[in-house]
Amino acid sequence: MLPTFPGGMHVHDGKELTKDRAVKAATVPPLVIVPLSQHLGAPCEAIVKKKDAVKRGQPVGEAKGFVSSPVHSPVSGVVRDVVAAPHASGGKVQSVLIENDGKDDPFPGVDEETDPGGLSREQMIERVRAAGIVGLGGATFPAHVKLSPPKDKPIDTVIVNGAECEPLLTCDYRLMVESSETVVRGGDLVRRIVGAKSLILATEDNKADVAELLRKTIADLRIPDARVMVARTKYPQGGERQLIQALLGREVPTPRRRGLPMDVGVIVQNVGTCHAIYMAISRNVPLIERLVTVVGDAVAEPGNFRVRIGTPVRSLLETTGFRTDPQAILLGGPMMGAAVYTPEVPVTKGTSGILVLSSVIDAEPRDCIRCGSCVKVCPARLTPLDLSLADEAKRYDLAEAWHIDDCIECGCCSYICPARRPIVQQIRHAKAALRKARSAAKAG
Amino acid sequence: MTETTPPAAAPLKLRVTSSPHIRTPESVPRIMWTVNAVLAPAGLFAVYWFGWRALLTLALCIGTALLTEWAIERFRKVPSCCLDGSAFLTGLLFAFVMPASQPWYVSVIGSAFAIAIGKHAFGGLGNNIWNPALVARAFVLAAWPVATILGAAWPRPGAEATPVLFDLKSESVAITAPSPLTDPEVASVAEWRAAVDGNLRRATGLPADAPAGQVYFRLLFGLRNGCLGETMGILLILGGLFLWFKGYINWRVPLVFIVTTLVLTFVLPEKVRLAGGAVGYTPWLSGDPLRHLLGGGLLLGAFFMATDMVTSPVTNKGLVIFAVGCGVLTALIRLVGGYPEGVCYSIIIMNTAVPLIDRFSRPRTYGEVAA
Ligand code: SF4
Ligand code: SF4
Numbered sequence: 001m002l003p004t005f006p007g008g009m010h011v012h013d014g015k016e017l018t019k020d021r022a023v024k025a026a027t028v029p030p031l032v033i034v035p036l037s038q039h040l041g042a043p044c045e046a047i048v049k050k051k052d053a054v055k056r057g058q059p060v061g062e063a064k065g066f067v068s069s070p071v072h073s074p075v076s077g078v079v080r081d082v083v084a085a086p087h088a089s090g091g092k093v094q095s096v097l098i099e100n101d102g103k104d105d106p107f108p109g110v111d112e113e114t115d116p117g118g119l120s121r122e123q124m125i126e127r128v129r130a131a132g133i134v135g136l137g138g139a140t141f142p143a144h145v146k147l148s149p150p151k152d153k154p155i156d157t158v159i160v161n162g163a164e165c166e167p168l169l170t171c172d173y174r175l176m177v178e179s180s181e182t183v184v185r186g187g188d189l190v191r192r193i194v195g196a197k198s199l200i201l202a203t204e205d206n207k208a209d210v211a212e213l214l215r216k217t218i219a220d221l222r223i224p225d226a227r228v229m230v231a232r233t234k235y236p237q238g239g240e241r242q243l244i245q246a247l248l249g250r251e252v253p254t255p256r257r258r259g260l261p262m263d264v265g266v267i268v269q270n271v272g273t274c275h276a277i278y279m280a281i282s283r284n285v286p287l288i289e290r291l292v293t294v295v296g297d298a299v300a301e302p303g304n305f306r307v308r309i310g311t312p313v314r315s316l317l318e319t320t321g322f323r324t325d326p327q328a329i330l331l332g333g334p335m336m337g338a339a340v341y342t343p344e345v346p347v348t349k350g351t352s353g354i355l356v357l358s359s360v361i362d363a364e365p366r367d368c369i370r371c372g373s374c375v376k377v378c379p380a381r382l383t384p385l386d387l388s389l390a391d392e393a394k395r396y397d398l399a400e401a402w403h404i405d406d407c408i409e410c411g412c413c414s415y416i417c418p419a420r421r422p423i424v425q426q427i428r429h430a431k432a433a434l435r436k437a438r439s440a441a442k443a444g
Numbered sequence: 445m446t447e448t449t450p451p452a453a454a455p456l457k458l459r460v461t462s463s464p465h466i467r468t469p470e471s472v473p474r475i476m477w478t479v480n481a482v483l484a485p486a487g488l489f490a491v492y493w494f495g496w497r498a499l500l501t502l503a504l505c506i507g508t509a510l511l512t513e514w515a516i517e518r519f520r521k522v523p524s525c526c527l528d529g530s531a532f533l534t535g536l537l538f539a540f541v542m543p544a545s546q547p548w549y550v551s552v553i554g555s556a557f558a559i560a561i562g563k564h565a566f567g568g569l570g571n572n573i574w575n576p577a578l579v580a581r582a583f584v585l586a587a588w589p590v591a592t593i594l595g596a597a598w599p600r601p602g603a604e605a606t607p608v609l610f611d612l613k614s615e616s617v618a619i620t621a622p623s624p625l626t627d628p629e630v631a632s633v634a635e636w637r638a639a640v641d642g643n644l645r646r647a648t649g650l651p652a653d654a655p656a657g658q659v660y661f662r663l664l665f666g667l668r669n670g671c672l673g674e675t676m677g678i679l680l681i682l683g684g685l686f687l688w689f690k691g692y693i694n695w696r697v698p699l700v701f702i703v704t705t706l707v708l709t710f711v712l713p714e715k716v717r718l719a720g721g722a723v724g725y726t727p728w729l730s731g732d733p734l735r736h737l738l739g740g741g742l743l744l745g746a747f748f749m750a751t752d753m754v755t756s757p758v759t760n761k762g763l764v765i766f767a768v769g770c771g772v773l774t775a776l777i778r779l780v781g782g783y784p785e786g787v788c789y790s791i792i793i794m795n796t797a798v799p800l801i802d803r804f805s806r807p808r809t810y811g812e813v814a815a
Contacts, residue, residue, distance in 0.1 A: 167466070254813075255811070327459055329456075330463075332463075334464060335463060335465075335466070336464070337463055338463065339465070341458055360459050366570070367569060369754050370570065370754050370755075370758055371753040372758035372763075375759055380810045383758065383806060411463050418474070422462060
């Protein structure tokens, strides 16, 4: 029996649509939009101004604080402006607009090869930080923070997360297929940095072919204490906490007590992040491009693309074309992706997919029939039906007592509900109300 | 290569909806109609076995349920759900737990009661505390005890509707016996067993000296008297397995309910009514669990009533507690209580306890590590 975690569910993954489409370089647009906030934590501050000339890989936003991450120019050209521009979050975010001169001139030092063997742990972490690397699986947590666990939290295992449990997305899969060596080497570097003993490359059994390839890569590169683990395909296996539970049987303490994977001696990094870490440390390449799956029933030519950060979604969709008029564009996968209100929003560090759909779900919710399905699938082992009712009754105190803060917003409950209740939406609403009440309590 | 069209010239009209952006194909109507479909064979068998009276009772119960649902939803000014299968199911289940021979007004009033009081008085489907069909049964049993005494009236008098499958002509008259679970009154505890066995044979239309295997065979295949939908055990079991396979019922409920009942009815002594109003008890470990499994409404109750989503707990742990409770109460009511049948009341009682069970069977949140 392959390992997996309790809860969760099977969703038709639809990966066959793009799985075999090799990564193509997307057109670099004449104008890129680089938001100053593409990560979890404090937004960065612009360090360029209108009319400044910039090179590819040059920092344009400097991190404010430890839990923050710098941003770089993905092209060479001239800064048109620093303004608030549409962002995937729904609002507008301060962004650096750069006119591409088409020359792609690198910033001094970028692309320079270095032997990581000669770097100290601190030097490597600094490179990762300076390269603006954040979790590319979608959480966008600054990678250097994860790589600096406090001394009293020894790490024994590094997990390279190639579960890619979101349906339809295949960019992580393509990365593993096409760049297995950098992924493995990146994972190995992470292990060196945190001083862990074992390295696990994790994937799911719907990608069994890639497991073989990774095994071969490990053997070819003679990486010691590294193994490939294949989990039974289930959503949301790619969730950090779920993956750790599935592979190691360890339960990460609740976020209510600030529990983190390092509390159980584990660090999880997405395959894309590992690749980026390798590129940053050994080639001094900052995070200015990533792989994106473009798919959906309204897309004519779905596929996987290497996209410069800051490329407007519209520009990418010009390459793929529409089959029908889209009714919704999502950044991310169908389970957790966020719908955007305009195709002008740029691809950011956390954009793993662009989903273009010809229709959206328009179901009338009805009263809960207490079928228990949501309880069964909830990987956080909550009772989503109660949280949904608590939000409806505005009893946020009850929602809190029922551990609403442990919800990872995976969407399983809403997906499975036969009464079509928008449970996750209600949970987000209740969480926001609680946050507001808490900050009011702090202020008052 | 597929033909690609340039992006729409007009600005795209995008809709911003909340994730997740895909949903299960399952829905409340789909679940309800599936359960109805699964119960249909047992209903057809009832029509074949009990004759046109069964058809009339089914039609009246289902028709009244649908009409009541429609009328109340108009009155409450809520969107009409009368075709979502749930009212149909309530009507069907109410007919199933009543004798086919019940008077037409009992069908109508009981079924209307199930929908109006059993369901809508609580706020509609999902908010009711008790299984509507069982509440209605409890109500009509209290209101018309004589008209509904189970098994009192055999619906196939004479030979006018001879089943084609089995020739029961000679037996149909004989099957006017009390239900297989009826407690006979006997002179002494020692005679009780023989009296019960005789009862069983009469209830299944067999001669007094028929072997036990034949009795249980006929019980399993529904060749007995009893409530309209409860007789054909094998169809109920197969239907229940199908629902489990579809994920519409949790296997823990029927399994634990049935096993608990069987173990207790075997282990515990049974109260015996003795002539002259005295009572006696059978010895421990001498019960006949098969009679309890196949003779009453246990299979129908365990697979289709206790598993009602609305009125049962939501967690696996809660469902097990709930099912144990149903089993214990069923056994106690049957063995020492005042009624030969206990499935209906035990489920109603356990329905009442569901909020409490839910409260004490919350799952341990992920990461809530014992300190
Ligand atoms: S309650 Fe939260 S964690 Fe649980 S299934 Fe719903 S979205 Fe996922
Ligand atoms: S899945 Fe929907 S209907 Fe079922 S218990 Fe949860 S909220 Fe209620």
